[in-house]
Amino acid sequence: MTDVGEIPEDHPRYQSLLTRHRIEDGVERGVTSKQGLIAEGRGEAFDYLLGEETIPSADDAERVAAAQLLLAEHAVLSVNGNVAALVPNEIVALAEVTGADIEVNLFNRTDERMGAIVDHLREHGAEEVKGLDADARIPGLEHERGKVDEDGIYVADVVLVPLEDGDRAEALAAMGKTEIVIDLNPLSRSPRTAAIPIVDNIVRAVPNVTAHARELADAPRAELEAIVAEFDREEALRDAERAIRDI
Ligand code: PTJ
Numbered sequence: 001m002t003d004v005g006e007i008p009e010d011h012p013r014y015q016s017l018l019t020r021h022r023i024e025d026g027v028e029r030g031v032t033s034k035q036g037l038i039a040e041g042r043g044e045a046f047d048y049l050l051g052e053e054t055i056p057s058a059d060d061a062e063r064v065a066a067a068q069l070l071l072a073e074h075a076v077l078s079v080n081g082n083v084a085a086l087v088p089n090e091i092v093a094l095a096e097v098t099g100a101d102i103e104v105n106l107f108n109r110t111d112e113r114m115g116a117i118v119d120h121l122r123e124h125g126a127e128e129v130k131g132l133d134a135d136a137r138i139p140g141l142e143h144e145r146g147k148v149d150e151d152g153i154y155v156a157d158v159v160l161v162p163l164e165d166g167d168r169a170e171a172l173a174a175m176g177k178t179e180i181v182i183d184l185n186p187l188s189r190s191p192r193t194a195a196i197p198i199v200d201n202i203v204r205a206v207p208n209v210t211a212h213a214r215e216l217a218d219a220p221r222a223e224l225e226a227i228v229a230e231f232d233r234e235e236a237l238r239d240a241e242r243a244i245r246d247i
Contacts, residue, residue: 015052016044019086019203026085030116033108036082039163046184047201049244054208057239058200060231065160065180065196066098066212067219067227072158072178075100076130080107082163083202084117088124090206095126097213100160103152104131107165109144141171162202164190182206186240197233199240 007017023040026032054062069075077091077100084091084104095102104117118129134147136154145168148154153172161169162182166189173179173193181194182205191197198205216224 015203016047019044019201022085023082026081029085029120030112031120032081032085033106033113035108036080036085039082043163043184043201046244050184050199050240051243052201054200054204055240055243057236057243058198058205059208061196061198061236062200062205062208063212063216064227064231065198065209066216067224068158068178068180068196069094069098069100069160069209070213070216070219071221071224071228072098072100072156074156075158075160076103076153076156077101077160078103078105078153078162078164079117079121079129079131080105080163081113081117084120086203087206088121088126090203090210092121092125094160094206094210094213097210097217100158101152101156102126102129103149104129105148105153105168107145107168109147138168138171138175140174141168146171161190161194162206166190166193169193186237186244191237195233196231197237197240199236 007014023032023037075098077095079091079102091102104114106113114132121129130149130152133149136148136150138146138148153159156177158178159172160180169181169190170193179194180196181190182198182202183191184201186199
């Protein structure tokens, strides 16, 4: 594996190489699945076309996501193997600022990976990590993929589902949950299902949602509700697609 110290910070693709390094490290620790490497490659291609920056409409969506998380009765941040490898500290910080729970929910679920991800998040400062009880099911999803915690994703009203596959995003939406999806591909089914699609790299998106949440923390409920009500999800998706096509 490449040693991260070997990547010079002035390298034009420093961020992208650092991200690859984290995913590679995640696979070696048993946190990220091998399929996670392929998902990362797909994401990188879209990020390249977006100019590897947070476009203004994504920044808007990140502010709306912050408002929605602050308004939630019970928000949950869903973590898979890619999310755990790429943004463990940042997910813990977002949970702290918004009062959300963290739950591990995997596409390729094994006891070993569940344990490795929970330990990894705890090493990065998470106090409580849900997902191990798996005492409830997402209706319509086959056994392993549909396992969730009864007092976590199952009862949540708002769920952040980054880098998700389309089936689970659709099944969660069908349960009536308000979904916030982070995905670099605006054509993918998951952002198209989401109430709040964020077309941005997770390494930029999560810290930016946290920054917005800090700024909005003392805002009155009516102001947060207005921010959410004014959001146009179709326009956000169209804008991201335009940014990709018009390079
Ligand atoms: O850890 P597991 O077992 O739950 O598995 C997780 C993966 C990601 C392997 C699984 O959910 C999967 O196969 O996902 P897909 O169907 O490949 O979808 C991943 C989506 O995330 C794709 O649309 C990518 O464009 C997008 N993506 C990849 N890397 C990033 C990203 N979006 C934002 N930031 C990224 N860094």
